[in-house]
Amino acid sequence: MAVDRDAPRRSMAGRALALLGVFDAEHPRLRLTELARRADLPLPTVHRLVRELVSWGALQRDADGSYGIGLRLWEAATLAPVAGRLREVALPFMQDLYEATRENIHLAVHDGFDALYVEKLAGHRSVPIVSRTGARLPLHATGVGKALLARADPAFVRAYLERPLLRCTRYTITERARLARELRATAARGFALTSEEMTLGSCSVAVAIPADGQEPPGALGIVVRSVRTDLHRLVPDLRAAAEAIGRRLDDLAHRAVRST
Amino acid sequence: MAVDRDAPRRSMAGRALALLGVFDAEHPRLRLTELARRADLPLPTVHRLVRELVSWGALQRDADGSYGIGLRLWEAATLAPVAGRLREVALPFMQDLYEATRENIHLAVHDGFDALYVEKLAGHRSVPIVSRTGARLPLHATGVGKALLARADPAFVRAYLERPLLRCTRYTITERARLARELRATAARGFALTSEEMTLGSCSVAVAIPADGQEPPGALGIVVRSVRTDLHRLVPDLRAAAEAIGRRLDDLAHRAVRST
Numbered sequence: 001m002a003v004d005r006d007a008p009r010r011s012m013a014g015r016a017l018a019l020l021g022v023f024d025a026e027h028p029r030l031r032l033t034e035l036a037r038r039a040d041l042p043l044p045t046v047h048r049l050v051r052e053l054v055s056w057g058a059l060q061r062d063a064d065g066s067y068g069i070g071l072r073l074w075e076a077a078t079l080a081p082v083a084g085r086l087r088e089v090a091l092p093f094m095q096d097l098y099e100a101t102r103e104n105i106h107l108a109v110h111d112g113f114d115a116l117y118v119e120k121l122a123g124h125r126s127v128p129i130v131s132r133t134g135a136r137l138p139l140h141a142t143g144v145g146k147a148l149l150a151r152a153d154p155a156f157v158r159a160y161l162e163r164p165l166l167r168c169t170r171y172t173i174t175e176r177a178r179l180a181r182e183l184r185a186t187a188a189r190g191f192a193l194t195s196e197e198m199t200l201g202s203c204s205v206a207v208a209i210p211a212d213g214q215e216p217p218g219a220l221g222i223v224v225r226s227v228r229t230d231l232h233r234l235v236p237d238l239r240a241a242a243e244a245i246g247r248r249l250d251d252l253a254h255r256a257v258r259s260t
Numbered sequence: 261m262a263v264d265r266d267a268p269r270r271s272m273a274g275r276a277l278a279l280l281g282v283f284d285a286e287h288p289r290l291r292l293t294e295l296a297r298r299a300d301l302p303l304p305t306v307h308r309l310v311r312e313l314v315s316w317g318a319l320q321r322d323a324d325g326s327y328g329i330g331l332r333l334w335e336a337a338t339l340a341p342v343a344g345r346l347r348e349v350a351l352p353f354m355q356d357l358y359e360a361t362r363e364n365i366h367l368a369v370h371d372g373f374d375a376l377y378v379e380k381l382a383g384h385r386s387v388p389i390v391s392r393t394g395a396r397l398p399l400h401a402t403g404v405g406k407a408l409l410a411r412a413d414p415a416f417v418r419a420y421l422e423r424p425l426l427r428c429t430r431y432t433i434t435e436r437a438r439l440a441r442e443l444r445a446t447a448a449r450g451f452a453l454t455s456e457e458m459t460l461g462s463c464s465v466a467v468a469i470p471a472d473g474q475e476p477p478g479a480l481g482i483v484v485r486s487v488r489t490d491l492h493r494l495v496p497d498l499r500a501a502a503e504a505i506g507r508r509l510d511d512l513a514h515r516a517v518r519s520t
Contacts, residue, residue: 014316028339056277068341069339069340072281074342075376077329077336079283079394080334081322082331083334083393099359134343
């Protein structure tokens with residue numbers, strides 16, 4: 001049985017959160033014993049907490065006895081600013097881009113050192129890629145990530161460049177100096193390009209959503225098959241969409257300030 | 261100061277969940293005092309729990325000092341079966357329907373006595389309506405809701421009909437006998453219709469997603485301006501999409517069983 005080494009430090013609320021944190025894309029459903037092992041908590045504690053989490057709707061029990069994230073937690077999460085404000089504002093513009101291209105359309109924010117995918121639109125004809133809503137991918141290997149990095153605070157970029165740069169494919173930029181040059185070029189031209197840097201066979205173009213003198217609230221990207229070489233053709237529509245989203249977010253922010 | 265009347269009954273984990281549960285679409289951001297009042301918890305308890313929730317990422321503090329749902333909770337919630345399996349499978353088919361109509365495309369499940377909206381696709385030309393991803397609306401007043409009710413367990417339908425039926429517009433069906441007749445007609449023809457029953461100026465058509473001899477895992481609907489009278493024209497595409505989603509979900513379920 002696992003010993004709760006953090007027992008004196010972790011409160012019950014902290015342990016309940018720890019249980020929610022052990023689910024990931026590869027493990028969206030877990031059995032009680034797996035929950036206990038992954039959260040490093042004793043089984044009786046997990047048993048009691050899981051009962052509480054299920055009764056509230058933060059977890060749900062499947063027919064096979066495993067547990068997954070519950071409907072009520074999902075419902076509460078739709079109120080997060082990224083899901084509510086940012087996604088709701090961006091979605092109609094993303095639909096326009098999807099209609100024009102029928103390719104993967106991404107909306108991502110940066111969280112820590114990752115690009116966190118807030119929305120992904122894709123159809124049957126879009127190139128299959130690894131992203132999904134809720135996925136985290138390295139900033140330096142993705143179009144949306146490079147667009148965000150190119151507009152990020154210089155201190156953050158320095159910290160990013162000091163860490164080892166994960167190689168996702170043989171085309172991922174993993175040399176610091178080259179990535180720094182790439183980010184300067186991205187900032188100068190106003191859009192990011194990737195070519196098989198995250199997934200072989202796909203390339204992408206992305207722009208940061210502008211915000212009045214602040215860090216961009218997110219980035220918008222299009223991922224296409226790499227045999228298509230006309231990525232530049234997509235830039236005007238992509239930039240127009242990002243600017244429209246930025247203006248709308250600014251309007252909402254000003255309205256919120258006025259109403260308080 | 262609020263007195264925690266449930267103190268002996270509510271654990272710390274339960275109180276942390278209670279804090280997450282007080283956010284809603286009208287209150288996506290709350291101050292500490294509002295959190296305490298809405299959760300009926302003493303301010304010092306709220307203060308301590310909020311600190312823990314923020315440190316994990318279940319809540320986030322805005323620049324103005326109010327709190328909203330945090331990025332990490334949103335990320336965990338993307339792993340819920342409705343968001344992962346159901347939404348991921350349905351999305352490309354929903355995109356096809358959106359492209360063909362440019363109207364609001366809904367995916368909903370039933371949870372308790374509500375239709376819970378799992379996904380909504382809409383563009384700039386779609387009729388503005390009240391639904392949003394994460395919204396709950398009455399089953400009897402919505403297309404997706406009536407499609408689900410028409411295929412629900414008879415005991416559930418009886419329980420539903422015994423409750424007062426909320427009037428959303430003057431066209432909402434609020435008489436039990438009439439709703440029961442409407443649900444029989446819906447089941448017989450295989451699709452649901454609404455005409456200004458949820459929102460004046462809009463009407464809808466919806467079908468349940470079929471599942472091998474079980475309750476439907478969700479329903480798919482299209483909402484258009486009510487001046488359009490050709491809802492029936494949309495039925496073949498809508499039904500084909502629902503059937504394809506149902507088949508894909510069955511495939512995934514069988515594959516999951518085989519792999520365990």
